[in-house]
Amino acid sequence: MKTIYLLLLGLFSVTGTIGQNPKSDNMEQEVKAVITSFQEAIAKRNVESLDQLLNKDFRVMANQFKGMDGTLLLSKEAYLKMMSEGKIGGTMYAVEFHEVLVTGHTAAVDVTFASNEEASMHLYLLLVQDTKGHWTLISDLPLMMGGS
Numbered sequence: 001m002k003t004i005y006l007l008l009l010g011l012f013s014v015t016g017t018i019g020q021n022p023k024s025d026n027m028e029q030e031v032k033a034v035i036t037s038f039q040e041a042i043a044k045r046n047v048e049s050l051d052q053l054l055n056k057d058f059r060v061m062a063n064q065f066k067g068m069d070g071t072l073l074l075s076k077e078a079y080l081k082m083m084s085e086g087k088i089g090g091t092m093y094a095v096e097f098h099e100v101l102v103t104g105h106t107a108a109v110d111v112t113f114a115s116n117e118e119a120s121m122h123l124y125l126l127l128v129q130d131t132k133g134h135w136t137l138i139s140d141l142p143l144m145m146g147g148s
Contacts, residue, residue: 055136
């Protein structure tokens with residue numbers, strides 16, 4: 001009986017810690033901070049900040065963007081050029097996280113950049129972490145919601 005009691009006590013102790021990975025929770029907060037900084041840099045059209053937040057291999061992949069037929073692909077360089085020319089960005093959005101998945105040194109984020117003044121954007125963002133622990137965005141799959 002004492003053995004069963006100790007076994008059950010041990011089992012409850014282990015199951016009470018499942019899902020409580022402080023490293024994972026911290027990584028999720030780091031990823032959220034990068035996304036929030038990304039949105040702020042877009043709103044301010046801060047190309048210098050964006051250059052630091054975006055991976056060298058960053059791509060925007062927009063399907064049927066603003067009613068166009070097909071898929072629009074933008075490199076980091078093209079994205080930053082459009083930002084500096086004022087063709088994109090300049091709107092402050094509220095960041096609404098739906099899901100943040102972190103596995104090892106990769107992350108997938110389902111997020112909405114919401115606005116009352118402009119069309120909101122639902123984004124699927126992919127991030128990678130380098131060997132020094134620095135997160136950067138590698139992929140942006142946006143979907144315009146409402147508006148133009």
